[in-house]
Amino acid sequence: MNDFYKDALTAIVFFVGLFGFVSGEFIISSALFATAAIASNVNMNSKRSKTGKIA
Template identity: 70%
Template sequence: MNNYYKDILTGAVFLLGLFGFISGEFIISSTLFATAAIASNVNMNRKQDDDGHVACEQ
């Protein structure tokens, strides 16, 4: 899975968390926000390890 699909998946999880928060499902939305944050951080650290520095583009 390349970075484009990972970014789409992270964005989708974030939007689902936002929708869950608006609808009142606070536990589910908290879990989805945490999942999106961890996935984003892991992806950023992986990019940093590959290049030796943080970059938003490849």
């Protein structure tokens, strides 16, 4: 999967979580925020291990 697609998918999950939070779906939005945070950290650590620095 391309880095752009990973970043786009993380952003989509974040915004869906934000929309869920505004709509009052707090449990679902919390799960989506957690998913976005974990995916973001995994992507950052993957980039760091490949290049030796943060891209």
